[in-house]
Structure formats: structure tokens, C-alpha cells
Amino acid sequence: xxxxxxxxxxxxxxxxxxxxxxxxxxxxxxxxxxxxxxxxxxxxxxxxxxxxxxxxxxxxxxxxxxxxxxxxxxxxxxxxxxxxxxxxxxxxxxxxxxxxxxxxxxxxxxxxxxxxxxxxxxxxxxxxxxxxxxxxxxxxxxxxxxxxxxxxxxxxxxxxxxxxxxxxxxxxxxxxxxxxxxxxxxxxxxxxxxxxxxxxxxxxxxxxxxxxxxxxxxxxxxxxxxxxxxxxxxxxxxxxxxxxxxxxxxxxxxxxxxxxxxxxxxxxxxxxxxxxxxxxxxxxxxxxxxxxxxxxxxxxxxxxxxxxxxxxxxxxxxxxxxxxxx
Numbered sequence: 001x002x003x004x005x006x007x008x009x010x011x012x013x014x015x016x017x018x019x020x021x022x023x024x025x026x027x028x029x030x031x032x033x034x035x036x037x038x039x040x041x042x043x044x045x046x047x048x049x050x051x052x053x054x055x056x057x058x059x060x061x062x063x064x065x066x067x068x069x070x071x072x073x074x075x076x077x078x079x080x081x082x083x084x085x086x087x088x089x090x091x092x093x094x095x096x097x098x099x100x101x102x103x104x105x106x107x108x109x110x111x112x113x114x115x116x117x118x119x120x121x122x123x124x125x126x127x128x129x130x131x132x133x134x135x136x137x138x139x140x141x142x143x144x145x146x147x148x149x150x151x152x153x154x155x156x157x158x159x160x161x162x163x164x165x166x167x168x169x170x171x172x173x174x175x176x177x178x179x180x181x182x183x184x185x186x187x188x189x190x191x192x193x194x195x196x197x198x199x200x201x202x203x204x205x206x207x208x209x210x211x212x213x214x215x216x217x218x219x220x221x222x223x224x225x226x227x228x229x230x231x232x233x234x235x236x237x238x239x240x241x242x243x244x245x246x247x248x249x250x251x252x253x254x255x256x257x258x259x260x261x262x263x264x265x266x267x268x269x270x271x272x273x274x275x276x277x278x279x280x281x282x283x284x285x286x287x288x289x290x291x292x293x294x295x296x297x298x299x300x301x302x303x304x305x306x307x308x309x310x311x312x313x314x315x316x317x318x319x320x321x322x323x324x325x326x
């Protein structure tokens with residue numbers, strides 16, 4: 001920074017400033033000292049890189065062995081296009097092929113569990129008059145435990161596949177009707193799992209699938225069929241009764257235990273009916289989404305040996321017209 005020269009003009013008002021007035025203009029009061037900033041690069045901590053010295057060209061590189069890298073021998077080929085996505089209808093059909101047998105298995109094991117609970121209740125009634133056989137009690141307990149665990153495991157597996165089928169069937173029904181699914185896959189899964197919500201959402205989703213599979217207008221409200229209404233009622237009753245049985249199991253006492261056995265038998269029977277109705281409903285909706293094509297074969301029954309087959313329309317000569325009498 002250097003002071004302003006004597007008698008220099010003020011850059012603000014343009015009048016000559018007296019050097020005796022100091023560093024400020026006596027007319028306008030501006031600071032007259034001129035400031036000059038000089039930018040310099042900072043010192044470099046690392047040494048500068050050496051400048052490569054050009055060398056004399058000695059020809060292409062040489063290898064002791066044949067290089068294995070490079071383009072393959074042969075003409076240029078474009079990359080294969082990605083495979084087309086699998087249609088949702090086909091995925092739903094594949095999942096239905098797994099879901100339906102699992103659901104029928106759940107129905108069978110649930111019926112077995114209901115029979116085991118009924119046998120346990122009969123033993124409880126017989127225990128009022130005398131002692132029970134240890135073998136009968138052990139066999140009853142083993143059957144109840146095995147059937148209950150088997151129904152639970154099969155039910156979880158069938159439930160997971162059923163939820164996956166519902167997601168794919170919802171997309172397939174929307175594509176069939178030319179619309180978008182009203183719920184995303186995440187909302188459908190949460191609708192099956194969240195207590196309270198699972199009383200309404202599964203039936204609504206299945207009603208929308210049925211509506212789209214029947215090619216009904218998109219702007220019309222879905223009207224569930226009788227089969228779907230029966231399934232909806234069984235499903236809601238099963239969910240509510242299962243929650244009631246779970247709450248009842250916390251009670252103590254001989255009569256509460258006996259009533260719990262009856263309640264578990266009813267829950268198992270209702271689970272068997274619900275699983276069977278679900279299997280029938282899944283089969284029906286899958287068939288509606290994409291009916292299987294029936295391949296027709298043409299069978300030649302007979303052919304003339306001396307007749308030459310030629311392409312073109314089959315022209316059959318018409319019989320001669322009789323002459324009219326004169």
C-alpha cells in the first residue's frame with residue numbers, strides 16, 4: 001500500500017487535494033491512499049514433477065509370448081438384447097401352481113388338528129368319571145402338538161405364497177383392463193399383515209382382481225361374487241376368532257382350559273374351511289386372468305392316392321343345368 005501522490009485529484013469529487021490535509025479529501029472526505037494488491041502464488045511444498053524427455057521411437061512393443069488379450073477372432077457381433085420381462089399373468093399362474101396344493105395341505109392338516117382337539121376334549125370329559133390311560137393322553141398330546149405345528153408351518157408357507165400371488169395377480173388384472181393397480185405391492189403386503197386392516201384390504205384387492213379378470217369397465221365399482229363374499233366372511237371370522245382364542249389362552253382354571261380346547265377346535269375347523277375356500281378362489285381367479293389355450297390338431301382321415309394336392313381354393317364343379325323344354 002502506497003500513499004497518494006501530492007496534489008492528486010480525488011477519485012470521488014475530482015478536485016485537487018492538498019497534501020497537507022492528510023490522507024482524506026478536504027472536499028468530500030474520501031480516503032485518498034491508493035491500495036495496490038499483488039497476488040502471488042503460494043509456495044509449493046512438493047517438488048515439481050520432472051518433465052519427460054522425449055526419446056527416440058524404437059518401433060512397436062515386443063512380447064516374449066503371444067498376448068492373450070484383445071478382440072476375439074471373428075466378425076463383429078452386437079450384444080444380445082435383454083430378455084423380455086416375464087408377464088405378470090404367467091408369474092401369477094406359476095405361483096398359483098404352488099399356492100393351491102399348499103392351501104389344500106393346510107386344510108387337511110387343520111382338519112387333523114381339529115380332530116385332535118376334539119379327541120382331547122373327549123378325554124377331558126372322560127376324566128370326570130375316572131383316571132385316563134397314560135398312552136391315550138400321550139397320544140392325544142402328541143397328535144395335538146404335531147398337527148398344530150404342522151398347520152402353523154404350512155399356513156405360514158401358504159400365506160407367503162398367497163400374498164405373492166395376490167401382488168402378481170393384481171398387476172396382471174390391471175394390465176388386462178388397461179389401468180394401473182390401485183395399491184402398490186408394499187400396501188398389499190401390509191394389508192395382509194397389519195391387524196385390523198387385514199379384515200378389509202385382502203377382500204378389496206381380490207375383488208379388484210376379479211373385476212379386472214372379468215373385463216368389466218374400469219370406472220365401475222367392483223361387485224364381489226358370491227364365492228368371494230363367502231371367502232371374505234370366512235377370512236374375517238377366522239382372524240377375529242384367532243385373536244379371541246389367543247386372548248382366551250391367558251385364562252386359568254379347569255373350565256377355562258376345557259373351553260379353550262373347544263375354541264381351538266373351532267378355530268382349526270374354520271382355518272380348514274378358509275384354506276379350502278382360498279384354494280378354490282385362487283384357482284378361479286387364475287383361470288379368469290388368462291385361460292389356457294386349447295391346441296387343436298387337424299387329423300387327416302383319408303386322402304386319395306392318385307389325387308395331386310395343389311395350392312389354391314377348392315373348386316367343385318357344379319352339375320350341368322338341364323335344358324328347358326322348347
